[in-house]
Amino acid sequence: MTKIIEMSRTHPPLVPAIFDPEYRAAMNGVLSRFSPSEVVGAHRWMGTDADRQAGAAFTGRRLGSTPDAGRVIVTNGTQSAFNMLFGGLVGQGNVLAVERLTYPPILVLAKRFGFIPKGVEMDGEGIIPEALEELCRSDGPKALYLLSTLQNPTTATMSLARRQAIVDVARRYDLQIIEDDIYSLLPDDLPPPLSALAPERSWYMLGVAKTIAAGMKIAYVVAPNAALAEAQFWPGVRATFWMAAPISAAVSTQLIETGGTARIIDAVRQEMVARHRIVRPMLERTDFETKDGALHVWIRLPETVSAADLAVHIRERGVNIGTGDPYALPGEKAPQAIRIGIGHAKSHAELEEATRVIADSHDEFFRQQ
Ligand SMILES: Cc1ncc(COP(=O)(O)O)c(C=O)c1O
Structure with a gap:
């Protein structure tokens, strides 16, 4: 072949050279601090307190300050979090505003959940605020899914002014913002995510797949507040497949706590x-x-x-x-x-x-x- x-x-x-010793040390750390049966004997639900605090510290790198751990949900990767967010925040027959060229799984999920993705015109900085406003007037989307940094596929990255303009439209038209910041940990000197500018309506997603390891299947979601986090994700309400595998959540927590995550990045x-x-x-x-x-x-x-x-x-x-x-x-x-x-x-x-x-x-x- x-x-x-x-x-x-x-x-x-x-x-x-960096990842292997860090990951081994984190795994050993988990297995020496906790009994294995304690780690994998039960679901971790939305994450243990320590997981959610680690997730708060990790997302705080980008959000500018550490969010309250009650707002953080540990998930089995960004894609699994999509299932909960699009189903719950957009819903059948409703419109989700997306970038004109959008991450392909969104289109698959639109068919599965019966929501309608509508594209917003982009320029070199991503979504154009006037085009978003026009879509809000004509189609009344429930939410906006976007990447404000290193958009996939165009690599468009929003300036602070653009981020503020998009937030302004979202506030005026009562849009929920689902922000996928997965590519944001490698560039230097970025403006804050939209979720830091409008935390009251933002669902911030920071997966580890593009910086630490795709196979860890961990993404941290920060909800507008603890009550909404529970309403959207609590497994009693909907399906439970979005939950992180406990061993991976525990290793990720250990890596964040020991600084291994920062060294790998x-x-x-x-x-x-x-x-x-x-x-x-x-x-x-x-x-x-x-x-x-x-x-x-x-x-x-x-x-x-x-x-x-x-x-x-x-x-x-x-x-x-x-x-x-x-x-x-x-x-x-x-x-x-x-x-x-x-x-x-x-x-x-x-x-x-x-x-x-x-x-x-x-x-x-x-x-x-
Ligand atoms: C925009 C975007 N979001 C999410 C993902 C994957 O995230 P995860 O592995 O956390 O499900 C990718 C991977 O290609 C991506 O490009």
Whole structure:
């Protein structure tokens, strides 16, 4: 079988020299502090007090201050939290405002829960406030799902002024904000999330998949207040599949408490600096968009070039990439563009090899125009 280099995912790079000893120490720490039967003998529900305090400290890194632990819910990853939030906050037949190009699972969940995703026009900073306001007037959405930092797939990141303008619209039209901040831990000097500006209506989600490890399946959700957190997530009310596996929740808590989380994030951040140094000069002939700390690059193509054909061409040369198509809303057309994940390649040599294939294939397609 020919080797395929995976560049379609936005996984963070592995940093085993730091991650492995930190994770081992955290696991050993959990097993020496607690009896295993205590750890895995029961559900952890929304998290133990210590889990929720750790989640408060972790999300506090971005929120600017540590939220009350009663507002925090420990979940089995962002995607599982979606199931509770979209079902409960939007509901059947109602509208969810999303970015015009949105994270594909939202579209799958829309079908499952019967809500209607409506796209809001974006520019280089993400959702445009006037376009959101227009949608609020015409369709009365219940909530807005967005990434204010390193939007997937475009890498658009909102300035503070843009964040404030979106919050202003949300307040005037009584929108709940479901903010997925999963890519926010690697860039430096970011403005605060919308959830820090409008905590009374925000559901803040901070998963560990893009910085610590995708397989840990942990995301912390911060609700507007403790009562709403319980109403939305308490397992007695709805299904329970969103709960974190206790051992993973316990290890994550231990990693946060000991500073291991911060050390792993620093190592991933450094590795991404090196990867950006490799990739950016190689793509300079393309119309690419990325930012420091981004795990992916978005490359726009002329509308006369087929992104799907280019992806097939690149795959035939041993590299798997994504196109904009899965991000388009039903009935809409994605712009011709490709998305390449730069964290997943196993080495710098592999990253360089794959990026060369992408850049050369891109040039070939351009010449054929
Ligand atoms: C925008 C966004 N949210 C969430 C996730 C996945 O989150 P989790 O692994 O916490 O379910 C991804 C992964 O690709 C993503 O791109």
